[in-house]
Amino acid sequence: MQRVKRRLAAVMCADVAHYSKLMERDEDGTLNRLKAYRDVMSSLTERHNGRIVNTWGDAVIIEFSSVIEAVQCAVDIQNELSLRNAEVPDATRMEFRIGINLGDIMVEGDDIYGDGVNVAARLQELAPKGGIMLSQSVYDQVRTKMALGFDPQGLRQVKNVTDPVETYSVRLGGRNDPQEPSGHSSGAETAAPHQEHAAEDSRWEKDTQAVANGFEQVRRWLRAQPRRIRGCVLMIAFFFVLNLLTSGLSVLWFVWPSLPFAMLLLWHAVTGNREKPL
Structure with missing residues (x-):
């Protein structure tokens, strides 16, 4: 039995928005497009020195030793898939949601576990389709080092995580205006007053x-x-x-x-x- 190790890592979780609806409309076409899009993600992951840990269904987990590489990879993925989606009818368009967290993870063989992974998965659920959601730990590392815009989305209470998570979305040319994912209305209610207070504090x-x-x-x-x-x-x-x-x-x-x-x-x-x- 292999010994469980720990390390700090940037974890990216991604899935396809409304995947079940896409499969219901066209199973073969959706599966073929998913494979093609995963090839794009795999190529970009390798370019940014990441490692694909796991894939199941429409989901992907990727580990990076550099948080900057993780965010840049996510931006490149969304930009490349956006170009491909421009040629696809709206009804069959496949858009990924991406969440990134920097945290301590447990490593056993090729698999990773722990809150560092769980938070990334919850951020992915909060992300708008075609968008990227970051945790506070990621934002703190990249906000002054990358030529990107970031919008605070406030504190979110997420499933299986005790403390609320501070969230930030990455601006992608207006393509990822904040949208409320289904089942997270309470989080949005929490985020709105927080954003107002943050804006007031900034003005003060x-x-x-x-x-x-x-x-x-x-x-x-x-x-x-x-x-x-x-x-x-x-x-x-x-x-x-x-x-x-x-x-x-x-x-x-x-x-x-x-x-x-x-x-x-x-x-x-x-x-x-x-x-x-x-």
């Missing part, structure tokens, strides 16, 4: 950074000015803050005591007289 971070950058630019500008200019600006700011604290913005009385200082600033701007900064 950008606004905060913009304000911080603005203050820094003002601070640098003031340090480069002569003493009298810094004094005028600080006095105007003092009156404005005092106005804000005592009257709010309903009455802007700070303009009047600030006027002499504003005139000095204007005179400085017109004459261009500058002192050496202190």
Whole structure:
């Protein structure tokens, strides 16, 4: 009996969307097309140094030592199959769903097991037809290293996995707009508010950074000015803050005591007289 080993690996799981319907319409044609498409997947897997672990029915499991190679292979597969599908009528078009996870797996002989594989299989079920779904661990590794677009799909509670899985879809030229696979409506409900919160957090971070950058630019500008200019600006700011604290913005009385200082600033701007900064 062979000893079970463990290793970190990128696992890709793929299957055909609506495979049973395709078989019902045309068994021979569907089987022939599946074999042809698998040949494409096998060739691309070899090119990206992957290993096909198992195939059954319409499903495929592939292992990669590099997560970048795994994602690039998935993109190449979907692009190549999309070209082939363009020549096929809609009713018989065969589109794969792909899920990729980076995780610890158990290896026994040529087979692999464990949560690393299970999560990849659940991501495949969440993927839109013709699309690619990634786990957080995969996204973290490839987001800054590949010229691809990624869309957060939120936390998803998936079968036989205790903790919710953070998911990201890969943009493939608009061909894989998010679609809700059957039987996963609860996951979509969970994802929607999460995406809204993520967008709000992103906007808040950008606004905060913009304000911080603005203050820094003002601070640098003031340090480069002569003493009298810094004094005028600080006095105007003092009156404005005092106005804000005592009257709010309903009455802007700070303009009047600030006027002499504003005139000095204007005179400085017109004459261009500058002192050496202190």
